[in-house]
Amino acid sequence: MAFHTWWLFVVTVFFISGSPGPNMLHVMTRxxxxxxxRSTLAMAGCFIAVVMLLSASALGLAALLAALPGAFTVLRVLGAGYLLWxxxxSWTAKDAAVDLVDGQGVPAISNGRIFRTAFTVGISNPKALLFAAAFLPQFIDSSKPELPQLVVMILTFGVIEISWFFVYALGGRSIASALTRPALRTLFNRITGGVFVAFGLAMLGSRT
Structure with missing residues (x-):
């Protein structure tokens, strides 16, 4: 892969990855x-899911899903259902943070559950497979071996994605200092809940 092609890929991915979406919202709320x-566990879950989706796309799973639209529809509905859940x-959490069930406000959620929930959020959008299948080939030099180029692109995407996770997480800590009042916590939970529902409904309404 030529340097100027890689640089164009970096700039494009920077803006795509930084756009607010379920992964970034989940990391921020955690x-x-x-x-x-502890939010680094959520970052790890989303990050591994993204890398798996990109790798699966590179290995041709996206083409398989495109050839079996029924399977893709099932995955899309399941992913949308999880976002709606x-x-x-979040909407019904009232003045407590989601998954905080200890009466003293101590997070009762386990590290494993933090990771699993984040991984499910990241892996629940099969459209990422088709996106990667359409996006990655645009930067491949057909005159050179494809696998090394795909590896470079996936690693580059991963570094940029995890960097944005930290940006959103740090933004979340800034927000947290303003959420000590129960009323503001409730408002925040309902806004984030509404955004997750919007993502889920958008996924259900998608036909591609």
Whole structure:
């Protein structure tokens, strides 16, 4: 891959990855709820999911899903349903943070559950497979071996994605200092819940 092609890929991915979406919103809310240190588990879950989707796309799974639209529809509905469920949980959390069930406000959620929930959020959008299948080939030099180029692009995407996770997590900590009042916490939970529901409904309404 030529340097100028890689640089164009970096700039494009920078803006795509930084756009607010379910992964970034989830990392930010975990940072608000659990602190920056424990939100790294959410970052890890979303990050591994993204890398798996990109790798699967590179290996041709996206083409398989495109050839089996019924399977893609099932995955899309399941992913949308999970986002709607997260939205419901956040909306109904009232003045407590999502998944905080200890009466003293101590996070009762386990590290494993933080990771699993984040991984499910990241992996629940199969459209990322088709996006990667349409996006990655545009930067491949057909005159050179494809696999090394795909590896470079996936690693580059991963570095940029995890960097944006930290940006959103740090933003979440800034928001957390303003959410000590129960009324503001409730408002924040309902806004984030509404955004998750909007993502889920948008996924259900998609036909591609």
């Amino acid at each position: 940072s608000v709820e659990l602190g920056l240190a 997260l939205g419901y949980k």
